[in-house]
Amino acid sequence: MHVLDEAIALQPAGENLLSGRTHPEYANFIGPYGGVTAAQMVQAVMVHPQRLGDPVAFTVNFAAAVADGEFTIEAIPARTNRSTQHWMLRMLQGGQAVSTATAMTALRRPTWGTTEAAMPAVPRPHELPAEPMRPVRWIRHYDRRIVEGDAPHEWKGQDAGASRTRLWLRDQPGRTLDFPSLTAIADTFFPRLWLRRAQQTPLGTVSMTVYYHADSAVLAATGTGYVLAQAQGQGFRDGYLDHTGLLWNEAGELLATTHQLMYYKE
Amino acid sequence: MHVLDEAIALQPAGENLLSGRTHPEYANFIGPYGGVTAAQMVQAVMVHPQRLGDPVAFTVNFAAAVADGEFTIEAIPARTNRSTQHWMLRMLQGGQAVSTATAMTALRRPTWGTTEAAMPAVPRPHELPAEPMRPVRWIRHYDRRIVEGDAPHEWKGQDAGASRTRLWLRDQPGRTLDFPSLTAIADTFFPRLWLRRAQQTPLGTVSMTVYYHADSAVLAATGTGYVLAQAQGQGFRDGYLDHTGLLWNEAGELLATTHQLMYYKE
Numbered sequence: 001m002h003v004l005d006e007a008i009a010l011q012p013a014g015e016n017l018l019s020g021r022t023h024p025e026y027a028n029f030i031g032p033y034g035g036v037t038a039a040q041m042v043q044a045v046m047v048h049p050q051r052l053g054d055p056v057a058f059t060v061n062f063a064a065a066v067a068d069g070e071f072t073i074e075a076i077p078a079r080t081n082r083s084t085q086h087w088m089l090r091m092l093q094g095g096q097a098v099s100t101a102t103a104m105t106a107l108r109r110p111t112w113g114t115t116e117a118a119m120p121a122v123p124r125p126h127e128l129p130a131e132p133m134r135p136v137r138w139i140r141h142y143d144r145r146i147v148e149g150d151a152p153h154e155w156k157g158q159d160a161g162a163s164r165t166r167l168w169l170r171d172q173p174g175r176t177l178d179f180p181s182l183t184a185i186a187d188t189f190f191p192r193l194w195l196r197r198a199q200q201t202p203l204g205t206v207s208m209t210v211y212y213h214a215d216s217a218v219l220a221a222t223g224t225g226y227v228l229a230q231a232q233g234q235g236f237r238d239g240y241l242d243h244t245g246l247l248w249n250e251a252g253e254l255l256a257t258t259h260q261l262m263y264y265k266e
Numbered sequence: 267m268h269v270l271d272e273a274i275a276l277q278p279a280g281e282n283l284l285s286g287r288t289h290p291e292y293a294n295f296i297g298p299y300g301g302v303t304a305a306q307m308v309q310a311v312m313v314h315p316q317r318l319g320d321p322v323a324f325t326v327n328f329a330a331a332v333a334d335g336e337f338t339i340e341a342i343p344a345r346t347n348r349s350t351q352h353w354m355l356r357m358l359q360g361g362q363a364v365s366t367a368t369a370m371t372a373l374r375r376p377t378w379g380t381t382e383a384a385m386p387a388v389p390r391p392h393e394l395p396a397e398p399m400r401p402v403r404w405i406r407h408y409d410r411r412i413v414e415g416d417a418p419h420e421w422k423g424q425d426a427g428a429s430r431t432r433l434w435l436r437d438q439p440g441r442t443l444d445f446p447s448l449t450a451i452a453d454t455f456f457p458r459l460w461l462r463r464a465q466q467t468p469l470g471t472v473s474m475t476v477y478y479h480a481d482s483a484v485l486a487a488t489g490t491g492y493v494l495a496q497a498q499g500q501g502f503r504d505g506y507l508d509h510t511g512l513l514w515n516e517a518g519e520l521l522a523t524t525h526q527l528m529y530y531k532e
Binding site: 056061064065078079097098108115116162196207266 | 352368
């Protein structure tokens with residue numbers, strides 16, 4: 001069993017309720033990696049017996065630190081239409097919400113389409129060095145190849161002037177891409193603050209949104225290939241910064257777009 | 267009383283419940299303008315007696331068509347921390363959810379900051395012509411000055427090749443900017459599909475996120491000035507498209523960033 005499948009395994013715990021536990025292999029500096037918390041919320045929708053269609057939009061709010069150990073996810077289909085469905089979710093620990101989320105699933109059908117946010121011309125993953133081993137546990141479960149905008153190696157408080165990062169990544173060991181894993185990948189970016197102000201300050205993601213342009217067939221076809229992930233900061237003010245991000249597969253298909261808001265202390 | 271204040275007026279209707287009604291002056295082609303629906307949800311947080319701080323993140327999901335007439339908003343503080351608070355909201359009609367939302371409010375304090383998404387150099391609002399009268403009711407309540415990327419005047423199915431729109435706008439008559447009005451403005455963009463494929467097909471916003479970089483003091487200082495709004499489409503596939511957007515005030519301060527997902531039929 002893949003370590004991500006272990007991490008997102010959920011057990012029925014009543015109507016609209018599932019139980020799970022944090023996985024030590026996806027530990028962050030403190031508590032679990034938020035991308036896997038997000039993946040667990042998406043998985044709660046994926047395994048729900050009333051689910052209609054594939055995720056098209058997902059927003060998770062990291063309301064409080066998730067403690068290592070057990071949690072319960074409440075996933076409520078708040079509105080079911082003919083071809084779309086809206087979900088409200090909470091992750092609970094000790095009866096208190098530690099995450100909230102909304103999701104929208106839909107039966108999709110072919111239409112005219114185009115990718116306006118085209119994949120940039122970048123070296124292929126195998127032309128780039130594998131990232132050296134990092135001390136943080138969750139990163140070891142990704143094969144990451146940095147294209148540009150790596151985290152600073154020296155913490156001198158300098159301003160790089162821009163905060164764009166591009167990297168290729170995939171689950172390690174390989175695992176066919178699906179909605180939970182793509183969601184986890186969407187949260188892979190280190191804080192944009194580190195590029196604009198290489199100073200270590202308390203910070204963390206407080207909200208993340210993912211719009212899925214790929215359906216389950218596109219994700220299955222992407223398979224164990226790499227995802228090109230790009231993020232760039234937009235505003236940094238009074239304790240909060242946001243970034244906007246894009247995720248393509250090696251064929252240049254736009255799999256998802258993502259945005260997040262982070263808290264920072266100083 | 268300003269027409270927007272009439273539109274977002276809410277009456278207490280029980281614990282965590284407020285009632286309101288759609289306003290004919292913000293009618294869209296069918297039903298109310300989604301931006302005002304979003305503003306009503308934000309207002310439900312703003313007037314809640316337990317609110318802590320200013321909105322920093324807000325996501326609304328348009329789950330079903332809002333019928334003209336009365337609605338109830340349920341606004342639940344799902345998690346209250348020392349300086350942040352997470353909200354879950356539903357707009358109900360006939361006991362059924364027509365919108366869902368999450369919001370995060372926070373007590374902000376001054377930190378280092380920068381605007382990476384700088385305001386582009388564009389003509390000032392008064393150098394641009396006022397938009398001619400439009401048949402759709404809600405648009406009349408905005409003073410809009412198009413900089414680039416206006417909706418097509420001919421519907422010939424052509425592809426403009428890119429879908430970036432920039433416009434200045436403000437409430438008409440003037441009204442000091444606040445969180446509900448900024449949220450309504452964030453939904454002002456016509457569908458990006460119209461620039462990539464000038465063809466009228468059924469469509470509508472299904473989810474919108476706003477990250478607020480301005481606090482209430484910055485909004486008050488912006489006053490009745492114009493907001494420069496920019497949006498650009500990213501992916502268009504199998505019935506869903508997204509755009510990413512930015513909102514600055516005339517002083518070049520980044521007030522908010524916004525993203526949305528739209529459904530389209532063909």
